[in-house]
Amino acid sequence: MLVIECPWCGKRDQTEFSCHGEAHIARPLNTEELSEEEWGNYVFFRSNTKGVHYERWVHDHGCRRWFNVARNTHSDHIYGSYKPGEAAPTIDAPDTPEAKS
Amino acid sequence: MNRYSIFSLIRNSVNYHQDWQRAWRSPEPKKEYDVVIVGGGGHGLATAYYLAKECGITNVAVIEKGWIGGGNTGRNTTIVRSNYLWDESAGIYEHAMKLWENLSTDLNYNVMFSQRGLLHLAHSVHDMQEIGRRGNAIHLNGIDSEFLSPAQVKEMVPFININCRYPVMGALLQKRGGTARHDAVAWGYARAADALGVDIIQNCEVTGFRMENNVVKGVETSRGFIGAKKVGCVVAGNCSVLAEMAGFRLPIESFPLQALVSEPIKPILDCVVMSGSIHAYISQSDKGELVIGAGSDTYNSYSQRGGFNVIEETVGPVVELYPIFSRMKMLRQWGGIVDVTVDRSPLISKTPVDNLFFNCGWGTGGFKATPGSGNVFAHSIARGEMHPIAEPFSINRFNSGALIDEGAAAAVAH
Numbered sequence: 118m119l120v121i122e123c124p125w126c127g128k129r130d131q132t133e134f135s136c137h138g139e140a141h142i143a144r145p146l147n148t149e150e151l152s153e154e155e156w157g158n159y160v161f162f163r164s165n166t167k168g169v170h171y172e173r174w175v176h177d178h179g180c181r182r183w184f185n186v187a188r189n190t191h192s193d194h195i196y197g198s199y200k201p202g203e204a205a206p207t208i209d210a211p212d213t214p215e216a217k218s
Numbered sequence: 219m220n221r222y223s224i225f226s227l228i229r230n231s232v233n234y235h236q237d238w239q240r241a242w243r244s245p246e247p248k249k250e251y252d253v254v255i256v257g258g259g260g261h262g263l264a265t266a267y268y269l270a271k272e273c274g275i276t277n278v279a280v281i282e283k284g285w286i287g288g289g290n291t292g293r294n295t296t297i298v299r300s301n302y303l304w305d306e307s308a309g310i311y312e313h314a315m316k317l318w319e320n321l322s323t324d325l326n327y328n329v330m331f332s333q334r335g336l337l338h339l340a341h342s343v344h345d346m347q348e349i350g351r352r353g354n355a356i357h358l359n360g361i362d363s364e365f366l367s368p369a370q371v372k373e374m375v376p377f378i379n380i381n382c383r384y385p386v387m388g389a390l391l392q393k394r395g396g397t398a399r400h401d402a403v404a405w406g407y408a409r410a411a412d413a414l415g416v417d418i419i420q421n422c423e424v425t426g427f428r429m430e431n432n433v434v435k436g437v438e439t440s441r442g443f444i445g446a447k448k449v450g451c452v453v454a455g456n457c458s459v460l461a462e463m464a465g466f467r468l469p470i471e472s473f474p475l476q477a478l479v480s481e482p483i484k485p486i487l488d489c490v491v492m493s494g495s496i497h498a499y500i501s502q503s504d505k506g507e508l509v510i511g512a513g514s515d516t517y518n519s520y521s522q523r524g525g526f527n528v529i530e531e532t533v534g535p536v537v538e539l540y541p542i543f544s545r546m547k548m549l550r551q552w553g554g555i556v557d558v559t560v561d562r563s564p565l566i567s568k569t570p571v572d573n574l575f576f577n578c579g580w581g582t583g584g585f586k587a588t589p590g591s592g593n594v595f596a597h598s599i600a601r602g603e604m605h606p607i608a609e610p611f612s613i614n615r616f617n618s619g620a621l622i623d624e625g626a627a628a629a630v631a632h
Contacts (some may be wrong), residue, residue, distance in 0.1 A: 118525040119517075132527050136517035138471065157617030161469035161560055165458035167520045190472075193521045 122198045123176045124184050133178040139163050140171040140185045141205060167191055171205045174198075219413035221326050241405060242412035247419050250445030251279045253599055254437055255452055256424050256460065258282025259291040260400070261577060261584065262452035263407035263418075264592020265599070267325075270414035272593070273600035278416045279446075280408075281439060283423035287404025290454040293554035294585040295477050295499060295511040297490055299336045299395035301363050303352045306610040306622045307563060308359040313607055314590025315361075315394060321589055327406030329398050330504065335489040336395030337371065341384035345495050349390040356392075364391045374489060377542045384496055386539075396490060397501055403588055427464045427574065434464075434574040448573045450599050452592075455520065455555030457565075457578035466570045469616040470557045470579050474524035475514040478532075478551040480543070482506030496535040508543065510536060514556060514582060524553040556582050560616070562625035566595055566608040575599050576613070 119131040145151055145159055164170075170190045175183050187196040187206055196208050220226060220239050230238055253269055255262045258280045269275045280286075298318055300311035322328050340346045349365070356363040366389040368380045380386040408418055419441070426438040427449070436445035451460050461468045483506050490501040499511035512532035515524045529551060537544045558581040559565065565579040577595045580587065594605040604612065615621055 118527055131525060138518070153619065154617050157469075157619075158467075161616040162467045163458075163469070163471050164467065165471050165518060167456070167459050170518055172517065188517075190518050191520050193519055193523075 119193065119195065121174060121186065121195065123179060123182070124198050124200045125182055126176060126179050129176070129179060133176060134174045135177050137173040137175060137183075140173045169196070169208045219409070222328075241409040242418050244420065245417045247279060247281075247417065247422065247439075247441060247444050248277075250436070250447075251417070252277040252446075253448045253450060254278075254444060254446035255280045255450045256437065257289075257451060257453035258286035258404075258408070258418060258420065259289050259452065259454060260287065260403050260407065260588040261291075261580070261591045261595070262450075263287075263404055263411055264588050265450055265452055265577065265595045266416045266418075266592075267407045267411040267414070268593045268596035269600060270411055270416050273596055275600055276415035278411075279444065280411070280416060280418045281422050281424060281437065281444070282418070282420045283440075285420050286408050286418060287401055290554045290556065290584065291400055291404045291588075293477065293552060294400055295501065295509050296397045296400045296503070296585065297336065297395070297492075297499070297501065297511075297583075298331070298398055298586040299392050299490075300361055300586070301336070301338070301352065301356050301390065301392045301395065302624060303355050304563075304622050304624060305359060307624055308356065308361060309607045310590050310594065310611070311587055312359065312361050312590075313593065314587045317589035317593060318398065319394075321398075321403075321406070325406040325410045327402060327409055329402045329406050331398040332396045332504075333394050334396040334501075335374070336392045337366070337374065337489055337491045338390040338392075339371070339386050339491065339493040340388045340390070341386060341493065341495050343387075346388055349388065353390050362392060362394055364393070365389075366391050375487065375491060377486070377540060378491075379539055379541055382538045397503075399504075400585060403585075407592070424460065425463075427571070429464070429571060432570075433572040448575070448599055448602075450575045450577060450595060452577045452595065454557055454578065454580060454584065455522075457557050457576065461569075461576070464569065464571050464574060468565065468576075468579070468613065469559055470565070471518050472520060472555050472557050473514040473517070474519050474521060474553040475556045475582050476512040476524040476528055476532075476551060476553045478510050478512065478529065478548050479503070480508040480510070480546045481549050483508070483546070486542075493535070493539065496539070497532060498535040498539050500536060500540070507549065508546065510548075514558070520555055522553050522555055556580075558582070560625065561621040561623045563622040564591070564611055565613050566591065566598065566604070566611040567613040568604065569613065573602075
């Protein structure tokens with residue numbers, strides 16, 4: 118089970134949170150011009166990264182605020198949390214699948 | 219290949235079972251194959267078997283990075299059923315069910331397929347409406363399903379607590395549903411495919427695809443390049459990784475899904491009981507263990523282990539529904555990575571790369587479809603055009619909008 122750091126409340130047990138998938142997917146602004154292809158890609162297709170993954174979490178049973186987490190999906194190692202609007206941190210030395218396995 | 223029979227059993231008993239033939243070879247990879255299947259799980263081995271048996275293509279290799287059946291084929295809760303809502307799903311799962319019913323004979327390998335009956339419990343008015351709608355839809359597709367009252371559920375499972383926190387208000391029964399021994403399915407398909415000339419290459423990881431002018435020419439592996447006229451990827455847990463190697467993305471996210479088994483006990487539960495709304499899936503294996511399916515974690519992961527909170531959320535409802543199990547010890551618990559699509563239906567599809575086919579995204583319930591999935595995928599690869607049963611499961615449905623939404627239909631019950 119994960120221990121997640123809420124940027125406002127600090128480290129808490131994972132059961133206080135819920136995960137809402139890949140972060141930094143910007144909603145297209147020119148929606149009236151989008152083709153079915155582009156809509157489908159925006160709504161359904163994901164990077165599903167094996168390695169460093171930037172994802173959205175909500176502190177449901179706490180402050181109820183959204184934030185982002187950088188986590189390695191191969192090892193479940195969490196690099197850190199950051200507030201919405203902040204740029205995704207660059208992970209210098211990711212523990213890559215190769216390094217871990 | 220020597221056939222298994224009562225006579226071969228007697229013949230081998232004379233030699234204290236020292237002379238049984240190996241069930242399949244471990245050949246060196248050839249330079250090129252007509253078809254390379256990536257992934258030696260149940261679906262991949264079934265694909266190879268039907269390519270050789272029904273499509274006349276025997277120059278086939280199955281490439282597996284670990285050992286065959288070591289992924290989700292060996293990690294599921296062995297449940298087989300075909301009671302799905304949508305016509306497309308009924309098409310493929312019932313196709314699989316019909317193949318299951320003759321599979322042991324077909325493969326000359328006992329897959330211990332047991333049609334012991336499968337109950338899906340309803341615990342609320344909404345559940346009752348859901349099974350009402352789904353049960354009638356299943357009827358219209360000519361598949362067996364029956365509605366049971368709480369009293370009839372109690373008759374089938376006398377020790378169930380129907381007056382639990384969320385009382386049992388009814389159930390949907392598929393009598394032809396049941397279980398099969400998952401390892402035997404992989405081994406049976408491997409042995410039968412090998413006998414028809416398929417090369418099964420284990421401990422060989424695919425590291426990339428070789429492509430020329432957007433046509434796949436083979437796979438780069440940890441044991442060198444293997445050429446292929448066509449490639450079929452039948453992997454669970456890593457399909458997005460393979461897709462990335464080929465230069466496209468999939469409408470899939472991967473999550474850990476857990477299961478656990480108890481200590482073995484005397485026969486007590488002679489059917490499969492599923493409850494989607496309180497999330498308790500339980501059956502008893504022939505060894506006597508209770509086999510319990512837990513839920514999936516909600517975050518993406520390739521770690522093959524899930525959170526302990528999921529175990530707690532699974533065992534709680536099981537004990538509430540079956541107080542008699544409250545003091546049982548759980549012996550093993552494990553996780554596998556499931557590739558989930560938004561509509562909870564699989565991808566059996568051509569891809570943006572010519573002659574490269576994908577069969578993946580079976581999410582939390584692919585085992586039951588193993589024979590049907592392999593069968594239609596083999597025909598699709600052989601013809602270069604998707605089999606009519608497989609056609610609706612194209613990747614393109616996420617762009618066209620023609621989803622097969624079993625996610626909304628049956629929620630987590632897969």
